[in-house]
Amino acid sequence: MLFPLVRPLLFTLDPERAHRLSLAGLKRAPTGGLPRHDPALAVSLGGLSFPSPVGVAPGYDKDAEVPDALLGLGFGFVEVGTITPMPQAGNPKPRLFRLAEDHAVINRMGFNNGGAEAAHGRLRKRAGRPGIVGINIGANKDSDDRFADYALMTELMAPLANYLTVNISSPNTPGLRDLQAGDALKHLLDGVFAARGANGPPVFLKLAPDLDPKEIDAIARVALDSPLAALIISNTTLARPPLTSRHADEAGGLSGAPLAPIALQRLKDFRKATGGQIPLIAAGGIDSADSAWDRIVAGASLVQLYSAMVYQGPMLGRRIARGLSQRLQREGFASIEDAIGSQA
Numbered sequence: 001m002l003f004p005l006v007r008p009l010l011f012t013l014d015p016e017r018a019h020r021l022s023l024a025g026l027k028r029a030p031t032g033g034l035p036r037h038d039p040a041l042a043v044s045l046g047g048l049s050f051p052s053p054v055g056v057a058p059g060y061d062k063d064a065e066v067p068d069a070l071l072g073l074g075f076g077f078v079e080v081g082t083i084t085p086m087p088q089a090g091n092p093k094p095r096l097f098r099l100a101e102d103h104a105v106i107n108r109m110g111f112n113n114g115g116a117e118a119a120h121g122r123l124r125k126r127a128g129r130p131g132i133v134g135i136n137i138g139a140n141k142d143s144d145d146r147f148a149d150y151a152l153m154t155e156l157m158a159p160l161a162n163y164l165t166v167n168i169s170s171p172n173t174p175g176l177r178d179l180q181a182g183d184a185l186k187h188l189l190d191g192v193f194a195a196r197g198a199n200g201p202p203v204f205l206k207l208a209p210d211l212d213p214k215e216i217d218a219i220a221r222v223a224l225d226s227p228l229a230a231l232i233i234s235n236t237t238l239a240r241p242p243l244t245s246r247h248a249d250e251a252g253g254l255s256g257a258p259l260a261p262i263a264l265q266r267l268k269d270f271r272k273a274t275g276g277q278i279p280l281i282a283a284g285g286i287d288s289a290d291s292a293w294d295r296i297v298a299g300a301s302l303v304q305l306y307s308a309m310v311y312q313g314p315m316l317g318r319r320i321a322r323g324l325s326q327r328l329q330r331e332g333f334a335s336i337e338d339a340i341g342s343q344a
Helices: 003-010 015-027 067-072 116-125 146-160 176-180 182-196 213-224 257-274 289-297 307-312 316-331
Strands: 043-045 048-050 054-056 077-083 096-099 104-107 132-137 163-167 203-207 230-233 253-256 280-283 300-305
Touching: 003 015, 015 067, 015 096, 043 300, 054 316, 067 077, 077 116, 077 163, 104 257, 104 307, 116 132, 116 146, 132 146, 146 163, 146 182, 163 182, 176 182, 182 203, 182 213, 213 257, 230 257, 230 300, 253 257, 253 307, 257 280, 257 289, 280 289, 289 300, 289 316, 300 307, 300 316, 307 316
Parallel strands: 054 077, 054 300, 077 132, 132 163, 163 203, 203 230, 230 280, 280 300
Antiparallel strands: 043 048, 096 104, 104 253
């Protein structure tokens, strides 16, 4: 309830500074036991039991600084990162823009993070604590061998992750999205699964929304022939639907409300391309129980959010979960798993 009072002050600050302040606040939050979740919201995916389908998308906690505090806010899972082998500063500032009139964000951060060694130390300290924490891995911008970067990150992070996400969909690292192409994607995944080993955590693949039908079909074929546990649909978009903010023409990936129809359509496209044979996780423009419900009935097993918290505060995940419980009752479903793909 405090957030509506604090938001005007936060919005006077540079977005990156406001973000750091929010992390600092969460570092001071108690990290005791996890909150209780409605049992009807539990989802099984990749051998994991998610207590709620509502999670935090990567990008908020890039360096694995506050995953337990985020779980304590009522999220069913948290995905940290993107983490790269070596620390990197990311792209020049300014690189993060609020489009308040559009309830959107544009970023061109460029995988800024403190690197694998620092994140590994933090994650090792929380080993054994309850709660599902996924680790989103990427390649360094100046890497001579990005395939090797992903294999290395898999080897380092697999022992500490409930799941791993291979992120090849950021628009802010030149050439990264080229790894989504069929042959390159197969080569990349072969290296990841070899590095993970037979008993490692499930692996998810995060994809861009800016894909044409042929690219979607090619990715689907590779995914279905691999041990991938899920596809995350989707990252930010380079498209520019109608926007009113003065920052509308900034370069980078667009997230938030204007991404919602694009991401929903891409979710439907991948559901069709895969024949429903691989679980899907929805991200992009999810800001309410209704928008989360739309993704779930379209085929998403889980949903992730980040940009909406900029405008609605850190308790949004808890509110969405509560709204999903109410929606289940209204629609006559016994569990959220019964609703997944019910309108696909």
